Amino acid sequence: MxxxxxxxxxxxxxxxxxxxxxxxxxxxxxxxxxxxxxxxxxxxxxxxxxxxxxxxxxxxxxxxxxxxxxxxxxxxxxxxxxxxxxxxxxxxxxxxxxxxxxxxxxxxxxxxxxxxxxxxxxxxxxxxxxxTDETVKELNEIIVEFGHEVFKKKEEEALCLKTDSFVVESNVHFPTDYNLLWDSARKCIDMVTKLQERNNLPGWRKIKNWRSDLKNKMRALGRASASCGKGKQKRLMDSCQKYLSKAKTLLAKLEKEKPGFPQTELEDWVIVMELERFMELLEKHIELLERRVVKGESIPHKEKMFSIFEQYTEWVTKGKMRPNVELGKKVAITTDQFNLIVDYLVMEHQSDSEIVQELAQRIFAQYAVSSWSFDKGFWNKCNKETLQKGVETLVLPKKGKCNKAELEEEYSPKFLKLRNRHSTVESNINELEHRGLDRCPDKGYHNFKRYVSLSISAYNLRKIGEQLIAEMRTPEKSNSLRKKAA
Structure with missing residues (x-):
């Protein structure tokens, strides 16, 4: 109980x-x-x-x-x-x-x-x-309300908000077609190994050889791909053909043997279900590798997969020099003048400008907003019109060339002052990343979202606690000064 x-x-x-x-x-x-x-x-x-x-x-x-x-x-x-x-x-x-x-x-x-x-x-x-993610989100609303009381926010006081996004990386290796094919093949072999240990399957006496041979061929393809010099294309093609041939042979053997695998016990049934899932992935990556290397096709982005384990992972390119590519999910946070995170969102294949409408609805339903700053990635004509209805001062720089009225707006003293203050949210993001929100070690998408939510709530609690400690420290400091003066 x-x-x-x-x-x-x-x-x-x-x-x-x-x-x-x-x-x-x-x-x-x-x-x-x-x-x-x-x-x-x-x-x-x-x-x-x-x-x-x-x-x-x-x-x-x-x-x-x-x-x-x-x-x-x-x-x-x-x-x-x-x-x-x-x-x-x-x-x-x-x-x-x-x-x-x-x-x-x-x-x-x-x-x-x-x-x-x-x-x-x-x-x-x-x-x-x-x-769960939903539970922690509810808790975070209470924590923010608690924080506003600690920071002595007046009930009628409006918030000064700043919004930005960053990437929380998944716990995955850098994806290539040939190493994703290897991941799929080795997991199929692992599932068969488990069944063999439980039931002594016939026909899999050389299962260790299957694993080592596939791994050797995968490494040979990697070396051929990274090499330079005369005859590289021929070496690459030969290595790829050998690797694909071995992988196809494994897939054919699995399809032939799978109907005879025991499924009377629950554990065996679960292992066979996992095997079927990895066989589908094996077939998919055989096709992708063949299309890309042998046939020379360009694979559409929507067909690509960046991890067979964390399949929610996105390939995020934010136009930065370092890092130029990040593998994970984008997370948007909104902070107030007390550096508390009042809203956050794990983005689902969305750009920054696509989340503003829903974000505005959530924020305006809870808070009065005096100013709100964004970077250029959030700009959109409809977004600006929506935000101006509920914000006294909006800082949303235009993406592209400005007309005369827009230039006057963006170079006004108030706009420039708030735009300079927007960098505060970058330090909030940097602190989150140092506290664990740079890379999520937990497995599964639901655990990823929970990890993000717990990071946000822990960050808010620590900010509130620092304020409480500062208030506790003030009487101690005044008492020590009185003693020195005496």
Whole structure:
């Protein structure tokens, strides 16, 4: 039976509300996060809303049965710590069991001489994985509202917004036709190996030879492609023909043998389903490699695949010198004058200008906006007309040549001042990337979106916590000055 949070008053147990937050300026990112989390926990206005959102997602329909598991507060704390520190689950497991500050904030730390409570590695993965992108988005709305109260934003005060996009990379290698073909082939072989270990399949005695021979031919093609000099085209064609021939032979053997594979047990059935998926990918990349190298065709972009594992991955070219290509998904963020991220979106094969209409609807429904700045990539005549209806001062530089009226607008003192301030969002993006949002290590698109959402919420909490620590530090500083003066 899972609980929201009930800290038992047991002998030696340290209370969450008594957690001492470090206030030194060089304490790092974690104290800021802890200060914000502690404030949420001790304030009924915020913890009620947070627990309600978490409970709606995590509590099962019949919550009165089963083992207790981690409570909602522990799940929330650990999910934020991971993305604040940009750490793996191994490091998170270590922190959950040996960092006294985090353990006291989770409500599991005991004093000296009392029995310790420890959390297993798999328990952390299973419980943090219960959160979804939608749940964290709801939590982030509460966090932003909490942040505005901490930064003492007046109710009628309008926001000064800045919007920009960047690429969060997937955990994939650089794609080429021949290495994607190798990925497909080796995964087919892996599935057959699993079936062979479970059922002792006939006809696959040389399965290791299949793997090594395909890999050697893939490397030979790579060397021929990278080589220079006389006869390169002939070497490339010969290597490609040998590689394709071996891959086609493997595919034909798999199609012939697959009907005889055992599927009586559930695990065998799942392995065969995975095998069928990788066989389809193998067939696809045999065709693509043959069309590109042997037939000399140019493959349309919509037919290309950039990873057989993270198939949501996009090839993003933003016109920059470095990096000139990024593999992942574009994410658009909108920050306010307090450097809090009030809105974010994982973009689905969309350009910057295509998201503005929906973004404006979401923002205008929640906030009053005094100014809003974009870069040229978001410009569109319809976008400008829509935004001007709800924004007092709009900074949306025109893409292309400006007429006389547009030049006067873009060179006005207010426009230039806000355009110069727009660079603040770049520093917010840089901070997000340093905290883990440069490359997502989690597998699967739903985990990718959750990773982005958790990064945003952890960033906002840390910003809020830094403000709380600054307020805590002010009385200490004034007291020390009085002592020196005395």
């Amino acid at each position: 899972r609980k929201r949070f009930e800290q038992q008053i047991t002998l030696g147990r340290l209370l969450i509300q008594d957690t001492k937050i470090p206030t030194a300026k060089r304490s790092g990112a974690l104290p800021g996060l802890c200060a914000a989390l502690k404030e949420i926990f001790v304030t009924p206005k915020w913890n009620t809303q947070v627990f309600e959102i978490l409970g709606k997602k995590i509590f099962s329909e019949n919550n009165n049965m089963g083992r207790p598991g981690m409570n909602l507060w522990q799940i929330f704390v650990l999910s934020q710590v991971r993305l604040c520190q940009n750490i793996s689950y191994d490091d998170l497991h270590h922190i959950a069991n040996y960092d006294s500050l985090i353990r006291q904030l989770m409500g599991i730390e005991n004093g000296f001489g009392h029995e310790r409570t420890e959390i297993s590695y798999q328990n952390i993965i299973d419980n943090v994985g219960l959160l």
